[in-house]
Amino acid sequence: MAGLANAFGSGAMTNSIRDITQADVFFIIGSNTTEAHPVIGYRIRKAIREGASLIVADPRRIDLAEHADEFLQLRPGTNEALLNGIVHVVINEGLYDQDFIRERTEGFDELAEAMQKYTPEYVAEITNVSAEAIRKAARLYAGAKNAAILYTMGVTQHTSGTNTVLAIANLAMATGNIGKPSSGVNPLRGQNNVQGACDMGGLPPVFTGYQPVSDPTSRKKFEEAWGVSLNPEPGLTVTEMMDGALDGRVKMLYVMGENPALTDANLHHVQEAMDKVEFLVVQDIFLTETAAMADVVLPAAAFAEKTGTFVNTERRVQLINQAVAPPGEAKADWQILQDLAQKLGFNWQYGSTEDIFNEIATLTPSYGGISYERLEREGSLQWPCPTPGHPGTPILHGEKFTRGKGLFNPVEYTPPAELTDEDYPLSLTTGRNLYHYHSGSMTHRSKEIEELRPEELAQVNTEDAARMGICDGDLVKLSSRRGAVETRVEVSDIVPPGVVFMTFHYKEAAVNLLTNDKLDPFAKIPELKVCAVKLEKVAS
Amino acid sequence: MYDKQILICAGTGCISSGALDVKGSLEKELEKHNLQDKVRIILSGCHGFCEKGPIFIVYPEDIFYCGVTAEDMPELVEEYLVKGNIVDRLLYKDPITGESVTSHENIPFYRQQKRLVLRNCGVIDPENIDEYIIRDGYSGLKKSLQMDPKEIIDTVKNSGLRGLGGAGFPTGRKWETAYKIESDKKYVVCNADEGDPGAFMDRSVLEGDPHSVLEGLMIAGKAIGSDEAYVYVRAEYPLAVRRLRKAIAQAEEYGLLGENILNSGFNFKVNVKEGAGAFVCGESTALVISIEGKRGMPKPLPRPRTTEAGLWDKPTLLNNVKTLSVIPQIINNGADWFAGIGTEKCKGTAVFALTGKTNCSGLIEVPMGIKLGKIIHEIGGGIPGGKKFKAVQTGGPSGGCLPESKLDLAVDFDTLLQAGSMMGSGGMVVLDETTCMVDVARYFLNFTVEESCGQCTPCRSGTLQMLEILNDICEGNGREGDVELLLELGKSIIDSSICGLGKSAPNPVLSTIDYFRDEYEAHIKDKTCPALVCKNLIIYDIDQEACTGCGRCRKNCPAGAIAGDKKEPHVIDQEKCTKCAICYDLCPDRFSAVKCLTGEKITAMAKGGGN
Amino acid sequence: MATVNINGIDVKAREGMTVLDVAQSAGIYIPTLCYHPDLSTFGGCRVCMVEADGSAVTACRAPIKDGMVVRTDTERVNQMRRVNVELIMTNHDQDCQTCAKNNNCKLQEVCAFEGITPERMSRLRRVITNKEQDTSNPAFKRDFAKCITCGICVRTCEEINGVAAIDFAFRGYKTTISTIGNKPILESKCESCGECVERCPTGALVVKNQVVPEREVRTICSYCGVGCGLVLGVRGNRVVGVRGDRQNPVNQGHLCVKGRYGFGFINHPDRLKAPLVKKNGTLTETSWDEALTLISGKIKEFTDKHGPNSLAGLTSARCTNEDNYLFQKLFRFLGTNNIDHCARL
Structure with missing residues (x-):
């Protein structure tokens, strides 16, 4: 999100699901949409069937690659280079949108100059995508009436994540594919209310609505x-x-509804921190791996047991309604927090989630016009919605960017933090499958889902498997400099030679024991998408 | 220079009865007598008289030998080619007079025919383009290249030609529609998905005269403004596919196909698409879908006509093999020439595959309007074995059965339809008195049941339901009201099916009910099969008075169901009897002791164990 | 605008509407089986036959024309419809009472409308052409004896989900709905989204272990960020089923395998039911008061000794806005901005 904020002044999906799916060309990079965002995946496959074109850039031959006009199977960790190469072609073949660049942006000349060295041939060497395919993809994207870019963690979970987002923004702005329907730069958010958690100030530097804590007026x-x-x-x-926590500065950690002991990079490090911290409070619906380490565990209500609002990936605020009562003494999270505040001597007296929402709306300009009453009447609203009469905003940056003019930020390619070598010859990349969700505390406890995909199947390329004498279903040990896991494998050409793929859904094969916690310096996102590993067959 | 030419029929029928062995043996014999330079052997397409194959004709005298084998060659060469004596035993014998016929034109089978579609079949070497050209081949194309499309279409319209695939839609009108639609691309498609059991006219034309079809396609292309054609032919016709591909290659080599044909600026390409043998793919929309590589299912109405939006949604002119093959002659000889043949509303000829209980069977071509009786009794040579004619089934599995009272019918598209049958693909099966009409209906229905595409309820479930009822009736389990139920189902299937397959599938049942309802009633009410066919309704019994105990039946009974001491009358154990009829067939005529009996009481009595 | 006369009554219609559209807009019921409003038309079941300007057409496909005269109740129409429904019934397992679709079955509805009687059915032969069941998928079952080959599942898989895991196979009465190579559905590329199960008009595709809800509650899915609208089926205090919310603009009723079938966790016995406190290294149940007193005591202790920045909180991308708001408010109240969450995962 940091990258988009830099380029446009605001970091969120610029367009709406419904309008994106009318695009003529989709450029999907670092997103296994049909598994991670299945219903959006349905819409994309439908659009392709009805004649839209598709460019897919991914290290794996994911389902959408089968539907793609151009499939760019790049080396893990080379997104920036690929995008720079595409921008190079757009610039050098004159495929850019001159009017848009002149009226809406700044910094194009600097971009043009910086991109000169990213010739398709040079980029081909870095990415292993052919120069011709890069050219074709550039022409296809730039030649579209409306082209939409979709991306997810395949872009951001790299040390170069922010730079890659900037490169995406460069491409969209150079071709004028932003601020209009069926186009834009669209990071698909991975969790039901990750957008809301950010909007609500669940981030260290900002209050609600991204109002900086450092800004005296906001404060x-x-x-x-x-x-x-x-x-x-x-x-x-x-x-x-x-x-x-490890160095003793942090004494108490309060975790609400998260399971970092399984989901964060370099788990040994995280688990050590959890162990070390003096007092750990976990509030959750299950005794998760993190909760098991806690000093106090508080039982929370699940989504079906509470009211409130979620914000989806397209900034759409929607009401959730209580269907059943929470089990035993479990309570809604907000009630637990209010009870604790009262214990601490604060006079909090919210009678309902609606009371809380009204306070949010007063303090948050982009939520100013949203109320439960409107949500009940109108179904949902997309922020920014500053006033009660405002219809909400399906498309951002329509007439001007949040920051005024869109800024081109030339970025240089930097390789991943950890490269393969003799000891760790394979690249490991991680992600999701269709069936499970995150650490799986919910899906592993839903019988049908668990039966559909009961265990991890690490994907290993056919050639690699043949060389190592590994067959479908074999048990292997996968290790990185940080740890090792045992898992069964699926021998498959979904991954190219030299690449192994695992999901982070299974505690029995916790892939984050292996992943690298090296951060993107701007967004502080760990490089979960690439690290070096080795693979050994486990004798059965 | 050759003194003589010998045409050996190399249609699929004659090849399977040994035509290629005949050729091999003939070549050897000719060499033996040093005649290889004097006698030219031509492998021709089908002559139509497949029943008497292999056919062997010697020109210039036009001596027609039939049923020849490789073993006959030494004698034939020695006697006829060397000494000049006609080998009488290999000549055709008139079934009625028993006299030998030397020239094929004097054989009744050929005498009543009028061959336009089959003009070259059996006459030329289909693998040699020059032979086609000598017989005016490609002159129709040449002429049409100098004609205005409107002129070509008018010629076809005025000729009165109607689609010979079965439906009889006026060809000229179809061409005109395709011509008038503006499009950057148009296709011509030749429908050679001949699926009816026993029909092989399209195959014969493709095997015997493939260039006529190509020429027809090109004239059609020139007329409607198309530059590409597909021939959709079943993969089960390998010889036809091979000869067609060869013809295309030859035509391309001669500059008669491809770019800028005969310097006219006209380009044309012909593709061959082999179908997987689904009957329903003969339906126009299913055929088009199948060429596109998808599951061949007819498109339900409302939908654009194939002529408007067919292959890849482009205007597509779809014509049958026979229709196309006659086109060059119409262009060459003019509309009036063709319009002079046939009846007022149906011009030209009809091609039938005459099979069943006739003395002569095979592929025939007759002028429209010929009497049905004439086809059966003159061309077909009547019913063999002194049996009585019962019915003729025309139009393939979806056609109907016509009784003796309809033999005066002048055969054309419309009259057959009015009588409850149809021209269809041109199948014509003659049935004699030993045929059970319920069983016949069941036989034909069984075919459509299996070949339904399964898309719509009436055709998928309705035909199966009718078949189940017919099975019950034939097995003696028919119920009161079944005939009315069949009529109700049939009507509803015809009314509500998606395509022509479903809309015509009940015809064999409805027409047999119409003309032979008493046979149905006999099966249902009296549990009898008057034609002594339905096994559950008949028994074989040995007449104790007539049986002399010769033991022939006992020794040959595969079920061991016959017992009896030598010279004593034998008996059949009904429990063991499988009704194979071997005893019935083997019992010497002078005894005729084995009887076939039907009727509820008789079968009940037999099953009761008493003899 | 066009006017269509249906059974003597003039009905206003727009060009491009089908006879079925117009009839439905006028509140006239026409029985259908293979028609589904979400999908392209197929025209295979032949039970929506009507007479339009004298010819028999399928109402679901026939486009209207201005001045068209439609009759839905003629002898001919009734005959075709009734025979076709009866024919479908001859090849349909009729054990309705024990069928999961009982009372929710399109075929029952159409039979009732057409007045299918035992007398008429008894004239026909029963022919169940396929008695197989495919129980490979843990979430739903395929029962071919109840399949009427309407193709709604085939079109759903292709047009809604875009997977095309199934298609028609074989010919004639053997026609069936098949995966590639006729393998069990679990071994196909089926994504178990259940969209076909949702649309199947009969009991051929049904959810395993179905429990009929006593009430329904609309809410939003708690898995990925798409934010699909759900309708939870509730019986007592249990969530027993999920269907997509057709009114929700995001998913318009569509769901994925997790959204539709991943609700078992809600009533799972593993759910935390009381606060736990670590005593002698083991987490033991305690009262809310004790747990909160302990936490507030620790907070005060750390703030007093080490300052508020010794506290840190991870809020949640899984919780509501209201939960998140209070969480960050609490920490900022305490004087620290050490609040983050797993937005980066």
Whole structure:
């Protein structure tokens, strides 16, 4: 999100699902859409069947690759180079949108100059995608009336993630594919309310609606509303918290509805931090791997047991309704938090989630016009929705970018933090499968889903498998510099030679024991998508 | 220079009865007598008289030998080619007079025919383009290249030609529609998906005269403004596919196919698409879908006509093999020439595959309007074995059965339809008195049941339901009301099916009910099969008075169901009897002791164990 | 605008509508089986036959024309419809009482409308052409004895989901719906989204272990970020089923395998039911008061001793806005901005 904020002034999906699916050309990079966002996947496959074109860039031959006009099977960790190569072709073949560049953007000349060295031939060497395919993809994307870019963690979970997002923004702006229907730069958010958690200030440097804690005006507004004085210094990010726990700065960690002991990079490090921290509170619906390490565990209500709002990937605020009562003494998270606040002596008296939402709307300009009453009447609203009469905003940056003019940010290719070598000759990349969700605390406990995909099957290329004498279903040991796991394998040409793929859904084969926690310096996202590993067959 | 030419029929029928061995043996014999330079052997396409194959004709005298074998060659060469004596035993014998016929034109089978579609079949070497050209081949194309498309279409319209694939839609009108639609691409498709059991006219034309079809395609292409054609032919016709491909290669080599044909600026390409033998793919929309590589299922109405949006949604002119092959002659000889043949509403000829209980069978071509009786009794030479004619089934599995009272019918598209049958693909099966009409209906229905594409309810489930009822009736389990039920189902299937297959599938049942309802009633009410065919309704019994105990039946009974001491009357154990009829057939005529009996009481009595 | 006369009554219609569209808009029922409003038309079942300007057409496919005269109740129409429904019934397992689709079955509805009687059915021969069942998928079952080959599942898989895991196979009465190579559905490329199960008009595709809900509640899916609308089926205090919310603009009723079948966790016995406190190294059940007192005590202790930045909180991308808002408010109240969550995963 940091990258988009830099280029456009606001980091979120620029367009809506419904309007993207009307695009003439889709460029999908680092997103296994049909497995990670299946219903959007349905829409894309439908659009392709009805005549739209598709470019897919991914190290794996994912389902969408089968539907693609151009499939760019790049080496893991080379997104930036590929995008720069495409921008190079757009510039050098004159495929850019001159009017848009002149009226809406700044910094194009600098971009043009910086991109000169990224010739398709040079990029081909880095990415292993042929120069011809790069040219074709560039022409296809730039030649479209409306082209939409979709991406997810395949782009961001790299040390170069932010730079790659900037490269994407460069491409979209250079071709004028932004600020209009069926186009844009669209990061598909991975979790039901990740957008909401960010909007609500669940980030160290900002209050709700991305109002910086360091900004005196914003701070003053919140201080007045809350009746307390507030800390102006941005706080620690997840990884910094773990480091803080290890070095003793952080004494207490309160985890609500997350399972970092399975989902974060370099698990040994995380688990060590959890062990080390003096006091760990976990609030969840199950005794997760993280909860098991806690000093206090608080039972929370699941989504079907509470009311409130979720914000989906397209900034759409939607109401959730209580269907059943929580089990035993479990309570909704907000109630637990209010109870704790009262215990701490704060006079919090929210009677309902609606009371809380009304406070959010008062303090958050982009939510200013949203209310439960409107949501019940209108179904849902997409922020920004500043006033009660505002219809919501399906497409961002329509007339001008949030930051005024769109800024081209030339970025240089940097290789992944950890490259393969003699000891660790394979690249490991991680992701999701269709059936399970994150650490699987929910899906592994849903019988049908668990039966559909009961265990991890690491994907190993046919050639690699043949060389190592590995067959479908064999048990292997996969190790990196940080740890090792045992898993069964699926021998498959979905992954190219030299690449292994695993999901992070199974605690029995916790892939994050292997992943690299090296961060993207801007977004602080760990490089979960590429690290070096070795593979050995386990004698049965 | 050759003194003589010998045509050996190399149609699929004659090849399977040994035509190629005949050729091999003949070559050897000719060499033996040093005649190889004097006698030219030509392998021709089908002569139509497949029943008497292999056919062997010697020109210039036009001596027609039939049923020849490789073993006959030494004698034939020695006696006829060397000494000049006609080998009488290999000549055709008139079934009625028993006299030998030397020239094929004097054989009744050929005498009543009018061969336009089959003009070259059996006459030329289909693998030699020059032989086609000598017989005016490609002159129709040449002429049409100088004609205005409108002129070509008018010629076809005025000729009165109607689609010979069965439906009889006016060809000229179809061409005109295809011509008038504007499009950047148009296709001509030749429908050679001949699927009816016993029909082989399309195959014979493709095997015997493939260039006529190519020429027809090109004239059609020139007329409607198309530059590409597909021939959709079943993969089960390997010889036809091979000869067609060879013809295409030859035509291309001669500059008669390809770019800028005969310097006219006209380009044309012909593709061959082999179908997988689904009967339903003969239906126009299913055929088009199948060429596109998808599951061949007819498109339900409403939908654009194939002529408007066919192959890859482009205007597509679809004509049958026979229709196309006659086109060059119409262009050459003019509309009036063709319109002079046939009846007022149906011009030209009809091609039938005459089979069943006739003395002569094979492929025939007759002028439209010929009497049905004439085909059966003159061309077919009547019913063999002194049996009585019962019915003729025309139009393939979806056609109908016509009784003796309809033999005066002048055969054309419309009259057959009015009588409850149809021209269809041109199957014509003659049935005699030993045929059970319920069983016949069941036989034909069984075919459509298996070949239904399964898409629509009436055709998928309705035909199966009718078949189940017919099975019950034939097995003696027919119920009161079944005939009415069959009529109700048949009507509804015809009314609500998607395509022509379903809409015609009930015809064999409905027409046999129409003309032979008493046979149905006999099966249902009296549990009898008047024609003594339905096994459950008949028994074989040995007449104790007539049986002399010769033991022939006992020794040959495969079920061991016959017992009896030598010279004593034998008996059949009904429990063991499988009704194979071997005893019935073997019992010497002078005794005729084995009887076939039907009727509820008789079968019940037999099953009761008493003899 | 066009006017169509249906059974003597003039009905306003738009060009491009089918006879079925117009009839439905006028509140006139026409029985259908292979028709589904979400999908392209097929025209195979032949039970929506009507007479339009005198010819028999399928209402689902026939486009209207201005001035068209439609009759839905003539002898001919009734005959075709009734025979076709009866024919379907001859090849349909009729054990309705024990069928999961009982009372929710399109075929029952059409039979009732057409007045299929035992007398008429008894004239026909029963021919169940395929008695197989495919129970390979843990979530749903395929029962071929109840399949009417309407092809709705085939079109759903291709047009809604875009997977095309199934198609028609074989000919005539052997026609069936098959995966590639006629393998069990679990071994096909089926994504188990259940869209076909949702649309199957009969009991040929049914959810295994179906429990009929007593009430329904609309909400939003809690898995990925697409935010599909769900309708939860509830019986007592259990969530017993999920269907897609057709009113939701995001998914318009469509769901994936997780959204539709991944609800078992809600009523799972593993759910935490009371606060737990670690005593002598083991987590033991305790009261809310004790747990919260302990936490608030620790918070005060750390803030007093080490300052508020010794506290850190991970809020959740899985919880509501309201939960998240209060979480960050609480930490900022305490004087620290050490709040983050797994947005980066």
